[in-house]
Amino acid sequence: MFFRRAREDRAFREAQRAGYELLLRLQATQPWPDCPEPTPQDPAAEEVAVPDFLPPELRLPSRQEVAGVMMRWQQPLVIDGEIRTCPECGAYRDWIVFCMRNNSIWLRCRAGHETGEPGLDAAWFNRHSGPVDRFHPTLEEGLRHLGH
Template sequence: MRVITNAQPPRTTVPETSPGDDPLLRLRQDTEEDHPRIRFTTHPDPITITGITVMCPACAARRDWMVICDVPGRVFLRCRCAHQWHEPELTRADFDAMINAPDRKYPSLDAAARDTGYDGTLVGTYLTDDFDTGE
C-alpha cells in the first residue's frame, strides 16, 4: 500500500492569539477614531453672547458651564443643575476657542457629567479653577 503525503504547506494560517486576546476587540481599538463624536469642556467664567451674559433658565446661574459640541457642530450649554440646552449663537469655532487640552475619555456624556459635577449633585455650587490657599 502506497501513502501519498501532501508536500505543500496549508494555504492559510491562523494567527496565534494569547489567552484573553480578543481579535475583535483589538480591531475595534485599532480602528477607533481619535476624535469622539461628542466633545466637551468645562468653562468656569461667564459666557457673553452679543453683549448679554448667558444665564441658566432653570436656576439663573451665570457661570461655571459644561460646553458640549457634537459632530454637526451644534453647541450645547449645561449648568451644574443639570439643565442643558442648545445655544444656536455659539459655533464650533467658539467651542474650539474654549476647549483646553484633551481630557479623559468617557463612555458617555452622562458619565462625564457625573464625573465633573454637572449631573445636578452640585447645583448652586461654584468651583474655582485652582484651590490655592494663598500660602
Template structure:
C-alpha cells in the first residue's frame, strides 16, 4: 500500500476514534484527504438499508431497499443497485463515504467497471440480496 493510502487510513481511523461517542449525524471535519489520483474512485458494498435525510433509499428500477455498491469518485458519491441502476446521491459526501468505508480490504480491481462486475452490480444478479 502506498504512503498516501496509508495516511488516509490513519487519518480515517483517528476521525472514527474522535467521533465514536458522538450522536449521529456528526459533521465531519474538512481535513480528510482526497486521493491524489483524481477520478480513480473507491467502492464498498453497503449491505443494509441506506438512510439519507431520514428516508430509506429505494431503487427506482427494481424496488431494492438494501445491498448497494457505494462509489466515491473525486468529491461525489454514487449508489448502484444490483440491477445495474446507478445514481448520484448529493447528500452523501466524501466524508460520509470515508466514515462508512471502515477500511474495507476487499479485492482490488483495476477499473471501476471491473469492481462493478466483480461485486455483482452489473445487472446479472438483479433481485438478489447477499445479506
C-alpha cells in the first residue's frame, strides 16, 4: 500500500513538472491575450525625472567629510576589565571619546590630555554613542558643546 502511494505521488510530481515546462514554453512564444503589447514612447513625451535628493543645505556631511565624531563618557571607562586612567594626570572619568576618520579611538581627559586607545575600535564607539545631534566647525566648539 505504501509503495503504491509513493508511485502515485511521483507520477503526480512528474505531471506537475511537465505542465510547468509546457506553460513556460507557451508564455515564451505567445503573448497574453488580455495584455496589449507595450508601445514605445518617444523620449520627449516622458516626464523629466526629478532627483529625490535633499537640497544641499539640508544634507548632513558624510563620514568622509568630517574629521571625526566625539561623545562624552562620564563614568569610569573599563577596557578589558581594567579602569582606564589618564597617563599624565590620573583622571579616570569624564572622558571625551573621539572616533577619527581612520577609525582610531582617542581619549581626552578633563585636563586636556589626549591619548590613543588601541583597546577600543569604531564598532565599540558606534555601539555606545547616540545619534549625532550637532556638527561643529572646530574642535573647540565641539568640546564646549560637550562641557569641556
